[in-house]
Amino acid sequence: MAFEPPQRLVRALGETAPEGDAWLEQLPEAADRAVALRELTVERVQVPGGRSSLVLLVRRADGTPAVLKLAPPRARPEAERAALAHWGGRGAVQLLEADAGEDAGGGAGEGAGAGALLLERLHPDVSVRSLPEAKALLEAAGTLRRLWVEPPTDFVFETVAARTGRQAEAMRASAERDPEVAPLVAEALGAREALVANAPEALLLHGTFRQSKVLAGERMPWLAVGPDPVVGECAFDLARLVRDRVEDLIASPSGAATTRRRVKRLAESLDVDQERLRGWTLFRAVESGVRARRVGRARDAELLLEFAGWL
Numbered sequence: 001m002a003f004e005p006p007q008r009l010v011r012a013l014g015e016t017a018p019e020g021d022a023w024l025e026q027l028p029e030a031a032d033r034a035v036a037l038r039e040l041t042v043e044r045v046q047v048p049g050g051r052s053s054l055v056l057l058v059r060r061a062d063g064t065p066a067v068l069k070l071a072p073p074r075a076r077p078e079a080e081r082a083a084l085a086h087w088g089g090r091g092a093v094q095l096l097e098a099d100a101g102e103d104a105g106g107g108a109g110e111g112a113g114a115g116a117l118l119l120e121r122l123h124p125d126v127s128v129r130s131l132p133e134a135k136a137l138l139e140a141a142g143t144l145r146r147l148w149v150e151p152p153t154d155f156v157f158e159t160v161a162a163r164t165g166r167q168a169e170a171m172r173a174s175a176e177r178d179p180e181v182a183p184l185v186a187e188a189l190g191a192r193e194a195l196v197a198n199a200p201e202a203l204l205l206h207g208t209f210r211q212s213k214v215l216a217g218e219r220m221p222w223l224a225v226g227p228d229p230v231v232g233e234c235a236f237d238l239a240r241l242v243r244d245r246v247e248d249l250i251a252s253p254s255g256a257a258t259t260r261r262r263v264k265r266l267a268e269s270l271d272v273d274q275e276r277l278r279g280w281t282l283f284r285a286v287e288s289g290v291r292a293r294r295v296g297r298a299r300d301a302e303l304l305l306e307f308a309g310w311l
Contacts (some may be wrong), residue, residue: 005045005054012051015295016074018027023072027054034116038217040068040095046124048225053077053115057124061213066096068298070307071278075226077115082155083204083229084117091146092206092224094120094219115129119225120217128214133245140241141269143222144206151204151231159234161196167287174290181290184308193277202271205230205237211244233278235272239280242266243307250303256310259281262311282311 005027013024019305031054035042041062046055046067053071060066060234071077084095096118127145128136151157166240168189206213207228217223231238249255267274289304 003104005130006047006049008051008213009054013072013084018074021072027070030116031068034068034070038068038118042068046083046120053226055124057121060165067119067121067124069117069119071115071117073115076158077117079155079229080227081117082152082157082225084119084153084257086155086204087147087149089120089219089223091143091220092227093122093215093221109299120219120223122215122217122223122225124215124226127212129211129245133248136274137241137244137266138269139222140209140211140244141238141266143224144209144241145215145239145270147206148203148207148222148225148237151202157204157229157231159202160199160230160236163207163230164192164196164236164283164287170294171287171290178290178293181286181305184286184305185290188283189275192283195235195276195279195283199233200276201233202231205232205234207237208240209237210240223257229299232269233276234278235267236280236284238266238272239278239284242277242281243285243304247305248305250306255307259307259310278311282308285311289302 005024010024023062035056035058038058038281039198040056040058044061045059048143049055053069057069058066058068069077083091083094085098088221100246126140130136131139134139144254153265171185171189173183206224207230208226213224214222215225242259243249249259252258264274266272267277285304287310289301289308290297292304293301
C-alpha cells in the first residue's frame with residue numbers, strides 16, 4: 001500500500017514533534033505491517049483526517065468494515081485503548097481487538113506501528129456538527145455524559161491536575177516571552193490553581209471532546225471517537241465543548257452573550273457547577289490560544305484569545 005499521510009496530520013505533528021522524531025517517516029511501512037498482520041484490505045485513507053493519527057478505512061478478512069488508526073506515542077494510544085476497552089462501546093466507538101499485537105519494531109510498545117488500534121467503522125464523514133447548533137450541542141452533551149464513569153483499576157491514566165500542570169508551565173514560559181498574552185495567562189492560571197485544589201470528582205473523561213469527535217453510527221445514532229483520556233472532574237471535559245464553532249461565535253455580534261448562555265445551558269443540562277465550567281473553559285481556551293500563537297497559527301490564536309476574553 002503506497003500513500004502519503006494527509007497534510008493536516010503532517011502539519012500538526014510537525015508542530016509538536018520532539019527532536020529526532022521519525023514517526024512520520026516510519027508511518028507508511030508501519031501501516032503496511034499493521035494491515036498485513038490483521039489481514040485487512042485498505043479502502044482509503046481518511047482525509048483530511050485528524051491532527052494526531054492516521055486513519056485508514058479497511059475491511060477485515062470476513063468483509064466486515066473497520067477502521068485502523070495509527071498514532072505516535074506522544075498521542076498516548078495505549079491510554080486510548082484502555083479507555084475504549086473500559087467503555088466497551090457505551091457512548092464510544094467499539095475497540096475490535098484487545099491489545100496492540102506484534103506490529104512494528106518487534107513488539108507492542110516499539111516502533112511506529114505499536115500505536116495501532118482496530119476500531120468499529122462509524123460514518124467518518126458525518127459528525128454531530130452536521131446538525132443545527134442547538135441540536136448538535138444537545139446530542140454531543142448526551143454522548144459525553146455516557147462516558148463519565150469510574151476509571152478502571154488496571155490502567156493508570158493521567159490526571160487533569162498533572163496534564164494541566166504541564167500545560168501551565170508552557171503557558172508561563174510563553175507569557176514571559178510574549179507580554180501581550182500575560183494578563184489572560186495569569187487569569188487562566190489563577191482559575192486552574194483554584195479548580196485543581198478542590199476537584200469534586202475523579203471520573204474517566206474523554207479529554208479532548210468536541211462536536212467533531214462525535215460520529216454517526218449503526219449501533220447508536222452518535223458515538224464518540226478519538227479520546228485522549230484523563231481522570232478528573234466533568235467540568236474539565238465539558239469545557240472544550242463550550243467553544244465549539246468558535247469562528248461562528250466570534251463572527252456573531254452576540255457572540256459573547258451566546259457564550260455565556262452556552263456555559264449556563266451546558267452546566268445545567270449535565271449537572272455541572274457553572275463557575276467551574278467557566279473556569280475550565282477559560283483555562284483551556286487560553287492554553288490553546290497561547291499554544292497556537294507559539295507555533296505560528298496566528299488566526300487560530302486570535303479567535304481563541306478573543307473568546308477567552310469573554311469569559
